Amino acid sequence: MIEARGLTKKYGDRTAVDGISFTVHPGRVTGFLGPNGAGKSTTMRMLLGLDRPTAGSITVHGRSYADFPAPLRQVGALLEARALHPGRSARDHLRWMAASNGLPVRRVDEVLDLVGLTDVAGQRVGRFSLGMGQRLGIAVALLGDPPVVVLDEPVNGLDPEGIRWVRTLTRQLAAEGRTVFLSSHLMSEMALTADHLVVIGRGRVLADCSMPDFIAEHAASYVRVRSPQTAQVADLLRRDGLEVTAVDDELRVQGRDAAAIGELVGRQGHLLHELTLVSSSLEEAFMTLTAASVEYTTRDRTPAGATR
């Protein structure tokens, strides 16, 4: 179990993490979601004792990371930025890490096999592709067979096969009863992997709920209605208390399902060309939720010469 309480990190004037509190429970995958610069990696670094919180605390099983005598056996971490010397072989990297926590060399071969790097274990990691580097990072995280696994952007640089492998692996780790804390800026990936979501933006928690709750609350849906008699249909639906927005030649109707809307329109004898339930994607829900907190936004540019 991971607990953050009033966790704050300031770099000079800039507040990277602004008094966040959340709890990550064992036995499920908790997604840590936020746009770039939201404070995800800073939070992860404080969890691992690399950065010192300005205020508040983040603990694992009630203890600070630095208080574990053999932390790799308690918390396995994949760090976002590569934390490897390019001149060292994958096996040597795992060997020194194992030695530092009193783990047997046998464990090095086990994790190499688990992530599928046995054949290239003797190669220097500087020659590794991004995907191989990620696999090695996951091997590092699993080296101590820890009850808590923290993965910062694990699918970065992986091919579809690798992405599916990470997804299966994280689900399996959670099923074994481990605490799995997974950061990503990709909502689509989270939707497939996480049971629970902690969403942050600009260093604050925007949502902390189960995935189904998040979908119910934030992923809006509407029924698209197209008719040659747009005006009459809109009128009819509004009179029935439904929320109707006209966009181009279609109507977006909220408040009732497609069947009920179809019956209502049909009973009045209006013609229908289209009647479709449209669910906005989780990606859109996430974008809406974090829109205000995105650090660097792109603006739609006014075409050159269009200045007035």
Added chain:
Amino acid sequence: MTGTLSTPAPDTVALDPDRHVPGVREPGFAQTLRAEWIKFWSVRSTPWSVGALVTLGAGLTVLVCAVSAADLAAGTTGEAAGSFITWGMTVAQITAIVLGALVVTSEYGTGMIRATLTATPHRGRVLAAKALVLTGTLFVAGAVTAVLGYLGGNWFLEQEGIGLALGDDGVLRSLVGSGLYMAGIGLFAAAVGLLVRHTAAALSIVLALLLVVGNMVMLLPGAWGEWATKLMPGNAGSVVATPVSFNPNLLGPWTGFAVFCAEVAAVVLAGYLVLRRRDA
């Protein structure tokens, strides 16, 4: 609220962290030391630096002795043979500095430091293990290099009848002292590396301090110049590594080495405080 998945699992984790490792020990300093030893020897820069130290240190001593043996015997140089018998170490120290700086700065340059500190969050222990691996290696390499240089160089000196016996004043001390000075100067570079966290910056600072500033301060007027020269780390620490110093106005070998050790210790302490306080 839908109610699905809203029941948090119990707070206790059934997994035993030690289940894979029957009879496991609590990792302590020995494990950190072992990890640093593996790290140290599993990158190419280490064998290259140590190889260069031995080759340059012993090779240049032999070369300098071979070239100047006749002049030394004739007494035309005004220098003692003892000043030449470990001469190669003055160049070899550069490789010790490179190795010392890299041990620290390569971790910051590559991001390795984050792996190091997640494996061993006790930062003082990491620094102590690093220092021990570095100084132990440099001491052995430095002493072996000095002995090889002595054996080779002395052969040429003996041809001219001015050979030095191991029992002669300062000879044995300079061989052991060469190891000590290499260890000290490497640790000095490592500590500067902790302060600046950048390979090129650390090397520039240490080399400038030793090779440029160390000689420039002689130009300061009067007692100022005299003492500044005596106290500069390279000048104070290197006397122990030679039977007879070229510069007769420096501190005695052990006094100088004690001053040098104090200087190194001060920079190491500063490096330790920075390592503890700063975010990695």
